[in-house]
Amino acid sequence: MPHSSHIPALLITLSLLGACSSHAENDGLDATTSTGEAYAQGVPGSVVTETEQVSAVVTAIDHQKRTFTLEDEKGNRQTFNAVPEMRNFPQLKIGDRVNAVVTHERVIQLRAPGEAHEDGAAGLVATAPEGDKPGMLAANTVEVTAVVKAIDTTQHTATLEFDDGTRKVVRVRPDIELKPSYLNQEVVIRMTSALAITVEAP
Template identity: 55%
Template sequence: MSTTRILTLSLAVALIVGCQSNDELNTAYDRTEAYAEGVPGGAVAETDELLASVTAIDTAKRSFTLKDDHGNSRTFQAPAEMHNFEQLKVGDRVRAVVALERIVYLRQPGEEATDGAAGVLATAPLGSKPGMLVADTVEITAVIKAMDSKLRTATLQLPDGSERTVNVRPDVVMKTEYLGREVVLRMTSAFAVSVVPQ
């Protein structure tokens, strides 16, 4: 992942989780799970959305304060990647959304591995209100090294050689033929921040 995307994702975490003193900002959180009954793996999607108003701006420090609709406020530092900072005005409404998706499935025999990472960074055009979109997808392959049917866990060996034990859903039959099979772990994260037109 590039330095630019790391810095921008850091801003995403700061906007959603909070970074400098004051109160925690109120966000709307949603989580959805999807899986086929009896089939190992599944998908989990999570979103966290923040809607707040700009109440103060320090152009010299490139900082701004947001206040949510519940009266909580927090001050943030705008990274260099946040273009058009000078267009931000007190009273602007800011919307930030972080979306995370995790997909896990058994790789079919003969299916080609596509391990790796890809990402995109898009910023607002010069002269417009600040905004950006960052998205990254990482896919890795793990191998099922052990299963414990009493505890309903499976031990996965990751590409770096480390192992992680995970829980297995109650509806999945723990077949010995799964030992040695490859498990695909695909994680996608996206962050979008924009100034909402008034």
């Protein structure tokens, strides 16, 4: 279910908008967040998705300092520095609407026997063409692997050990039967974050 929350520039600072300073009376721009989880009954693993959206209007621009201020519908304001990588800053105008969407996806699954080990990270960034309104698309994926070192059928938990030797006890869904065969199996955790920003003229 969607709900509203304050996120201090999360959606924008993940882009090419750099550091920011907000008015003392505000926590940040208002964002709408929705979450969802998908899984198969009785099958280990799940997909959890969280989407955050913010929409705000440009109320002030300082071209010399390369800063601009956004205001959302609730009157929250935030001022941002446009870092050098932010293309087309001169095309940003007062009254433009900035829309940002961030999606986080976490996939957890048992690795199938013989499946390739692909721990690591990958990402991409694309910006608006020269002369257009500022905008961008960015995505990043990180994959890590852990090994099931212990299971507790009483507490219905599993102990995972990561490559660096750290261990974490995690709760297992009630519909999952904790089988001895799961011991020493690999668990893949894949996290993907994607950001899309568009700027629209009034």
